[in-house]
Amino acid sequence: MPHLRKLPAALALAISLALAAAPAQAQVAAPAPEANQLRLSASVTSEVVNDLLIITFAAQREAADAAAVQAQLMQALQPALAEARKAAQPGQLQVSTGNFSVQPRYAPKGEPLRWQGVAEMRVEGRDFDAITRLVGRVQTMSVSQVGHGLSREAREKEQAQLAQRAIARFRSQAETYAKAFGFSSYSLRAVEVDHGDAAPPVPRFRAASADMAVAAASPLPVEAGKTTLSTSVSGSVQMK
16 A cells, blocks of 8 residues: 555554454454244234214304404304303313414405405314204304214223234244244244324314204214224244
């Protein structure tokens, strides 16, 4: 190496030896894969009856100026909130406000023609009877959407049971395959449990029909339906 000639002899020799040893060290760093390893995956699914009912109420107004639209929306939203709060119970019937917006509606030439606005109120919980009866008592807003979902408690309970089933299936597969390959036992190496989603999915909604959009004295008929959950266990075992 010509550039090493300018250095002291001892230092140049040390650098040369270090450079020569580097490729050999890089080759030794990668360990050889162990033999008799088996990769497996086991999954289970279940259908769970939805225990959450979500109803969205909405009011739409239109006027010549934005302030008038906003005032009309507040006149619709405030009594609806007051009625819903009377029935509110933690976990059983919870109330929250949704979208509240006022926007211009433009004429063909681009100038604001009128103003339109919408206000929403969301009611959700596990007390289906109380929520559906509330529909008949809210007179200033109409039902715009109906949805169902799983509560966090129901989801976590079912996922815990699914995990036990998936783990049992994984271990059964490991034992069966190890014996099929002529081994008497196995040991776990790396295992992962996946519930399919890190967070609860957004509940499915259906738009209200013309009949549902009109407040009625009788409770709103609903059908909860089911949610499909899945859990998988994957990893590797060492056959012995």
